[in-house]
Amino acid sequence: MKGCKIGIYGRSIKKHLFITKPSWIAGGLSILIPVAYLVLLILVAILADYISPHHYAAGNPSIRLSPPSPRNWLGTDHLGRDVLSRLIYGTRPLIYVVVTVLSIAIPIGVLIGIVTGYFGGVVDLVVSRTIDMFMVFPTILIALFIVAILGPGLDKVIIAIAITEIPIFARLTRALILIEKEHVYIEAAKALGAGSREMLIRHILPNITGPLLVQATFSASSAILWEAALSFLGLGVQPPTPSWGLMMYEVRRYFRTQPYLMIWPGLAIFTTVFMLNTLGEKLRDLLDPRLKHGLRHI
Amino acid sequence: MLKYLVKRFFITIPTLILILLLTFILARSLPGDPITVMYGELQPPPEVREALERELGLDKPIIIQFLLHIYRMMRGDWGRSIHTGIPTFELIKEAFISTLILTMTSILIASSLGLLLSYLSITHYNTRADKVIRVFSIATFSFPVFWWGFILILVFSVYLRLLPAGGKGGIEHLVLPSITLATVNLGMITRVSRAALLEVLMQDHVILAKAKGLDTKAIMLKHVIRNALITIITIIGLRFGVLLGGAVITETVFAYPGMGKVIIDSIFSRDYPILIGGVFVASLAIMVVNIIVDLVYALLDPRVKVGG
Numbered sequence: 001m002k003g004c005k006i007g008i009y010g011r012s013i014k015k016h017l018f019i020t021k022p023s024w025i026a027g028g029l030s031i032l033i034p035v036a037y038l039v040l041l042i043l044v045a046i047l048a049d050y051i052s053p054h055h056y057a058a059g060n061p062s063i064r065l066s067p068p069s070p071r072n073w074l075g076t077d078h079l080g081r082d083v084l085s086r087l088i089y090g091t092r093p094l095i096y097v098v099v100t101v102l103s104i105a106i107p108i109g110v111l112i113g114i115v116t117g118y119f120g121g122v123v124d125l126v127v128s129r130t131i132d133m134f135m136v137f138p139t140i141l142i143a144l145f146i147v148a149i150l151g152p153g154l155d156k157v158i159i160a161i162a163i164t165e166i167p168i169f170a171r172l173t174r175a176l177i178l179i180e181k182e183h184v185y186i187e188a189a190k191a192l193g194a195g196s197r198e199m200l201i202r203h204i205l206p207n208i209t210g211p212l213l214v215q216a217t218f219s220a221s222s223a224i225l226w227e228a229a230l231s232f233l234g235l236g237v238q239p240p241t242p243s244w245g246l247m248m249y250e251v252r253r254y255f256r257t258q259p260y261l262m263i264w265p266g267l268a269i270f271t272t273v274f275m276l277n278t279l280g281e282k283l284r285d286l287l288d289p290r291l292k293h294g295l296r297h298i
Numbered sequence: 299m300l301k302y303l304v305k306r307f308f309i310t311i312p313t314l315i316l317i318l319l320l321t322f323i324l325a326r327s328l329p330g331d332p333i334t335v336m337y338g339e340l341q342p343p344p345e346v347r348e349a350l351e352r353e354l355g356l357d358k359p360i361i362i363q364f365l366l367h368i369y370r371m372m373r374g375d376w377g378r379s380i381h382t383g384i385p386t387f388e389l390i391k392e393a394f395i396s397t398l399i400l401t402m403t404s405i406l407i408a409s410s411l412g413l414l415l416s417y418l419s420i421t422h423y424n425t426r427a428d429k430v431i432r433v434f435s436i437a438t439f440s441f442p443v444f445w446w447g448f449i450l451i452l453v454f455s456v457y458l459r460l461l462p463a464g465g466k467g468g469i470e471h472l473v474l475p476s477i478t479l480a481t482v483n484l485g486m487i488t489r490v491s492r493a494a495l496l497e498v499l500m501q502d503h504v505i506l507a508k509a510k511g512l513d514t515k516a517i518m519l520k521h522v523i524r525n526a527l528i529t530i531i532t533i534i535g536l537r538f539g540v541l542l543g544g545a546v547i548t549e550t551v552f553a554y555p556g557m558g559k560v561i562i563d564s565i566f567s568r569d570y571p572i573l574i575g576g577v578f579v580a581s582l583a584i585m586v587v588n589i590i591v592d593l594v595y596a597l598l599d600p601r602v603k604v605g606g
Contacts, residue, residue, distance in 0.1 A: 133313055138580060140543035141561065145324045148565045221440065228442050229547055233562070248445060259452050266445030274440040281436060 034279035041272065045091040054082040056089040057240040065258050074264055077247070078254055083261065086242035087268055093154060093243040094224060094272070100158050101223040102216055105165035110212065112166070113173020114200060118181070128174070131167045139164045143230060152235045154243070161226045165219050172215050176208040210287030217280035221273040228269050244269050306589050314582065315368065321577040322364050325570050331356065332380040332568045354380060367574065377571030386575040389560065394579055396466065397556035401545050403472060404479035409530055411480070412487030413523070419488070420495045431488065438485030443544050447478040447551035464553040475552045479544055486537070487530060494529035498522045528598050535591030538584050 044051065054072075059079040068075045074083040112131075116124040134142075146160035180186065181204075189203050230236045231245030232252075239246065244265040251261040333350050334341065342350070351357045355366070370377065376386035419431040454474060455463040461473050498504060499522060507517045534541070546558030553559075557580060564572040 133316060138539040138543045138546075138584070140546050141577060141580070144562065144565055145328075149324065149327045149329070151329070225442055229444060232442075232444050232547075233550065245442075248448075252448075255448055255452065256456050259456075262445070262448050262452075266442055266449070269442050269445065270437075270440055273442075274437055277436045277440050278433075281432075 030278055030282045034275040034282075037271070037275045038279075041091055042095060044088055045095050048088050048092065052082075052085040052088040054085045056086045056242045057081065065254060065261075067258075068260070075258070075260055077251055077261055083247075083264055086247055087244070087264060090242045090244045090247065090265070090268070093237050093241060094227070097154070097158055097161070097227045098220045098223050101162045101165060102220060104158070104162035105169055105219065106212070106216060109166045109169025110173045112170035113177065116170070117174035117177030118196070118200060118204070124174075127170075131170055134167055139226075140229075143226065144233075144235075147230060147235045152238065154237045154241070157227055157230050157236045160230070161223050164226070165223065168219065169212070169215065172211065173208065176211055177204060180204050180207055210283075214280055214284045214287055217276055217283060221276035221280070224269060224273055224276070303589075306592075310585050310589075313585070314578070317581045318368060318371075318574065318578055319364065321574050322367065325568075325573050326360060328565065328568055330568060332570065335567050336381065367571075371575075371578075376575050379572050380569050381567055386571045389572060390557070390575050390579050393555060393557045393560040393576075394583070396554065397542070397545055397549070397558065398583075400472065400475055400479065400548070400554065400556060401541055403476040404483065405534060405541065407476060407480035408483040408487050409534065412484050413491055413526070413530065415484075415488045416492035416495055416526070417518075417523070419492050420499065423496075432492075435485035435488040435492075438481050439483075439489075440485075441482050443478065443482050443547045444551045446481060447474070447548055450474050450478055451551075464551075466555050471552075471554075475548050475554050478551070479541075479548045482544055483537075483541065487533065490533045491526050491530045494526040495522055498525040501525075524598060528595060531591055531594050531598070535587055538587045542580060542584070 059081045060076070061080050063072070063076050064078055064080040066072065066076045066080075072082045072084065074087070077083055077086070112127060116127045142164055143157075143160040146163060147156050150156040150159065186199070186203065189199055194203065227236055227243065228245030228248070231243050232249045234249055237243035237246045239250070247265040248262055251258070255262040332354070333347055333356075341347075348357070355363060358366070367377075374387075376390075378385050379389060415431050415435070419428045422428050451463045451474065454461045462471050463474070464471070504517060504521050507521055508514075542557070545556065546562065548554070549556045549558035550562070557576060560572060561576040561580070563569070564576060
């Protein structure tokens, strides 16, 4: 009974010990704002053709590097293209990267996690050791190698990021299954004659989706940061498609005189990642069963 | 302790050889070769190319090349850069020291500030200060590293003209890169150590200490922070690879001549000896850090024994 313990900052902590189920209302705003922001982002991506003032690739050299004006609200870049329009169209590769990375990394990672965690044995040993070795390698090196071998481009960057995210999901799933296997209900299900497949699909998977969802949120934000970093090294999206990372890569020479060219896309990335991380933190509070008891709901 | 070290050392060797093999395969899977890069637009006639390949040892079967490379590396001959002729070992040594200085400075800044912030966060648990610190720590690990670097350059070297924007030299060249790298790790460290502090606070021995009538400050110092340090060191150790990755990008922004620059350049110029040596040293560093973390762990936590 964790609730009986009183820490040295007794009063304030004690008050919270008895909240074992944080209410949705308590975390209301910090869930509502990020969700609203993400919905808005998706809407912007869908409606980009209608809401963006100019075409993202339409350059006008006579107004290159111009400061914000009524015609170009956020100014123009080194080729005279409208920064606001490029930011708006930049939501498309962003969402594409997140969706594809997650839909590659989650199924493969979870599958590896299930095989190693649920079935164990020699396979577990070999795969887990391989993953451990893989994690010694700095992520950026793996990504750089993959992009250098396959050549630059958005799809290659997606493959590189997905490959670095797979071990994270594999390890998490494995750990969660190992915890879950110890529970009495698994014993009960086994006694009732549940086979491996039923056990996994009906009993274990529903119980571990919470933490996986939390990890997916954090992986989404790290995918965005990686895409930006690789695009910034000139390896990601190829021009003229606007990605926020590429926009910064293209204007890095002008940033001393025209800093806003660098500031806007970076601010867009920061805001998006910040919203995702806030959402992830809050979801962790609400969904992660390991944190549900007592203080650890923080 | 010594027995454990020797054992760890022998486990490390096969992993390092595997990593060398992996790097070798990856390096050779890169399209083109150093000769293609060397000549650029004007590719040499076949006989020149053959002579060059023979000179660089690229004509032998790939498995022989790999074994020969390992054999030479073990004898201390790491080869020379294909393009500049600088000995690999010298080049990497210099770059590695630069990166080490950068990484260590930023870890020091980030962990001391992180510990301070998490301490404040705990002592003001669930107040406005706590919330501000939590939001701040989420914010710092949401920064795109390179963008944050540029913002710092903009403020401190373009507008205020206080610090150099890049390059290598005295301490002033280290300030902005290490702040950049420290900021993006600060949030993570604060978050982890806050959770660790909270967990320790709830443990029986802390309650016992309080019951014995010990002063809160003494309890914090002797019991809580010591335990939280274990978690912080573990997380730094586990994320050392990520730290090095952040260092690669930071180095690119500030034109800081470290491992990141060396490895990226060698990938693009297909400079095999440098590339293999660089990745080898980076992986070795990560492994050594892991061993050190294990040892520190044993020093700080008497329950952990590193004999078996």
